[in-house]
Amino acid sequence: MRNTLICTVGTSLFNNLKFSQEESIKQAFEGKNWNQLSRLLLQRKNNERICGAEINSITSICEKGFLNPRIRLIFLVSDTADGQVIGEILKLYYNNASNPLQFEQVEVRVLEGLRDDDVKTFKQQGLKNLVCEISTEVRNFSPEVIAINATGGYKAQISFAGMIGQALEIPVYYLFEKFSEVIELPPQPVALDLVFWLNNYLFFEQLADKNLIAKSELEESLKCGYIESIIDEEWIDNTSYIALSAMGVLFHERSRLQFDKQESTRLSLIPMDDTEPEKKSISIRDDHGKDVLQVFAQKIRRSPYVKRVVNSLPWNPRRTNPIRRTKPNGIVEFVLTWTDQGLGLCIETTGRDLVETNTIALHLAKEFTK
Numbered sequence: 001m002r003n004t005l006i007c008t009v010g011t012s013l014f015n016n017l018k019f020s021q022e023e024s025i026k027q028a029f030e031g032k033n034w035n036q037l038s039r040l041l042l043q044r045k046n047n048e049r050i051c052g053a054e055i056n057s058i059t060s061i062c063e064k065g066f067l068n069p070r071i072r073l074i075f076l077v078s079d080t081a082d083g084q085v086i087g088e089i090l091k092l093y094y095n096n097a098s099n100p101l102q103f104e105q106v107e108v109r110v111l112e113g114l115r116d117d118d119v120k121t122f123k124q125q126g127l128k129n130l131v132c133e134i135s136t137e138v139r140n141f142s143p144e145v146i147a148i149n150a151t152g153g154y155k156a157q158i159s160f161a162g163m164i165g166q167a168l169e170i171p172v173y174y175l176f177e178k179f180s181e182v183i184e185l186p187p188q189p190v191a192l193d194l195v196f197w198l199n200n201y202l203f204f205e206q207l208a209d210k211n212l213i214a215k216s217e218l219e220e221s222l223k224c225g226y227i228e229s230i231i232d233e234e235w236i237d238n239t240s241y242i243a244l245s246a247m248g249v250l251f252h253e254r255s256r257l258q259f260d261k262q263e264s265t266r267l268s269l270i271p272m273d274d275t276e277p278e279k280k281s282i283s284i285r286d287d288h289g290k291d292v293l294q295v296f297a298q299k300i301r302r303s304p305y306v307k308r309v310v311n312s313l314p315w316n317p318r319r320t321n322p323i324r325r326t327k328p329n330g331i332v333e334f335v336l337t338w339t340d341q342g343l344g345l346c347i348e349t350t351g352r353d354l355v356e357t358n359t360i361a362l363h364l365a366k367e368f369t370k
Helices: 012-018 023-030 034-042 049-063 081-095 119-141 155-167 194-199 201-210 225-230 246-268 290-300 354-368
Strands: 004-008 072-077 105-110 146-149 172-174 231-236 239-244 306-312 323-326 331-335 344-349
Touching (some): 004 049, 004 119, 004 155, 012 081, 023 034, 034 049, 034 081, 049 081, 049 146, 049 172, 072 119, 081 105, 119 146, 119 155, 119 231, 119 239, 146 155, 155 172, 155 246, 194 201, 194 246, 201 246, 201 323, 290 354, 323 354, 344 354
Parallel strands (some): 004 072, 072 105
Antiparallel strands (some): 323 331
């Protein structure tokens, strides 16, 4: 059952409180007494207009049984002073023990760059951070326990939140201004070319990890025309840098999700090496860390997709992704990211092209990473 609600946040509650003619609310607002304001809101029915779009829609979501139990509530607020104030009031409201719709955990997260005074920042940072926040929750807790309330926020943010939910297979709820209850947004077809993603897996991972990379370092990958539609280009000190756009981040996250579902099927199409593990050769340079690499090599060669260990790699102490490099001929450079030195092995796999090799590499990283 779904127990986590991710909620985009707008300014309707802020404006309702700011322009209220009720003396107690005016005094609390002008005095910036957010705790008192949250208590005053709790005295009102949670479907009253003054409570704002977020509280009204969360009430409807809970009343319709879309969320049970109520474990986690995450408010994604704009990168503005008003957004952070509303986040604080909402957190106080749903943390209050007298609230019949209290949640066990309430978080407020500021979406850096999500502000309406800089179009470029809104597009390149704000929307991207919206994707990152939601997709991180999906990776950590699975889409089966999460729902999105996309009622509040900027129009572009609401639209994109709906797209994120559908891409990551999370239900998205919305409360129209004149409706008394939320509706679930109908699913839309989302195109996905998993082969394209697998062919360019390291390109996506590199950009996801480093965020900005000099364009000159990625010239080969950028030759693919489709790549241009999911990246942003930024000039810094007369140097062109590339980053994944918000849509690029979403494509990457959806592809990860789909690969996890299709991993077994894709592996079944790749030939296996039936050589006994003990007979698969291991060649490692006589360097510091050889004993650690030897133990790991003996472990990883048990995989039916590993043919032999070709050699050890130079140290890569700063790597976080164990897959350093892959080649169409089945070669995978695998880094033991849990070692201080970043010890690594060059492994020959049964992959016959880059799609198969990257499929095997992802499988090995899942099965043999601590």
